[in-house]
Amino acid sequence: DAKTTQPPSMDCAEGRAANLPCNHSTISGNEYVxxxxxxxxxxxxxxxxxxxxxxxxxxxxxxxxxxxxxxxxILPHATLRDxxxxxCIVRASNSGNTPLVFGKGTRLSVIA
Amino acid sequence: NAGVTQTPKFQVLxxxxxxxxxxxxxxxHEYMSWYRQDPGMGLRLIHYSVGAGITDQGEVPNxxxxxxxxxxxxxxxxxxxAPSQTSVYFCASGGLVDTEAFFGQGxxxxxx
Numbered sequence: 001d002a003k004t005t006q007p008p009s010m011d012c013a014e015g016r017a018a019n020l021p022c023n024h025s026t027i028s029g030n031e032y033v034x035x036x037x038x039x040x041x042x043x044x045x046x047x048x049x050x051x052x053x054x055x056x057x058x059x060x061x062x063x064x065x066x067x068x069x070x071x072x073x074i075l076p077h078a079t080l081r082d083x084x085x086x087x088c089i090v091r092a093s094n095s096g097n098t099p100l101v102f103g104k105g106t107r108l109s110v111i112a
Numbered sequence: 113n114a115g116v117t118q119t120p121k122f123q124v125l126x127x128x129x130x131x132x133x134x135x136x137x138x139x140x141h142e143y144m145s146w147y148r149q150d151p152g153m154g155l156r157l158i159h160y161s162v163g164a165g166i167t168d169q170g171e172v173p174n175x176x177x178x179x180x181x182x183x184x185x186x187x188x189x190x191x192x193x194a195p196s197q198t199s200v201y202f203c204a205s206g207g208l209v210d211t212e213a214f215f216g217q218g219x220x221x222x223x224x
Contacts, residue, residue, distance in 0.1 A: 036213075043204075043217050100207055102154040102156070104154045
């Protein structure tokens, strides 16, 4: 059963912010939200993760709603190199054996 | 700083042949995993390991064997290759809860 729902594709103009939504309405209190991306058949690359609070790093920001049922990954100034498939994954925080399970993700196309 | 190294990068097998895909990491991670990715699809988990001597099945384990005799290495064995195993295989290291996973660059396998 899919734990997350993402739009299959999105476009974004170069230099603008890319806002990628993810619905995880059945998320449990002990589950993290992770984001990975995959650029043209390379291995996936970690972007960011969070539990309750909003998070920011050098790549992106993660905004999690107060009820934790959805989140948004923000790439503040998208470039052509950000064109990729973006995966939103939820994963329990209280089990070291829980693997990452990928869905189909969102294909982001950054347009010049 | 090699990270995760997968060999070979490309392989063509005949139906019924066996082979081993190699994966090595130099980050001293306990957790390693194998995924396959079919064209236009997301990644599906084959097997994973939480430490030397411990392995477990993922979503699609049939036709594959793994072992974990050292922390560094996690080979994936195809017992009797079938055309349905034509795919890109990714090995990942790390990624236990609240940490990021590092992926190799993939092995592109074609079974004819």
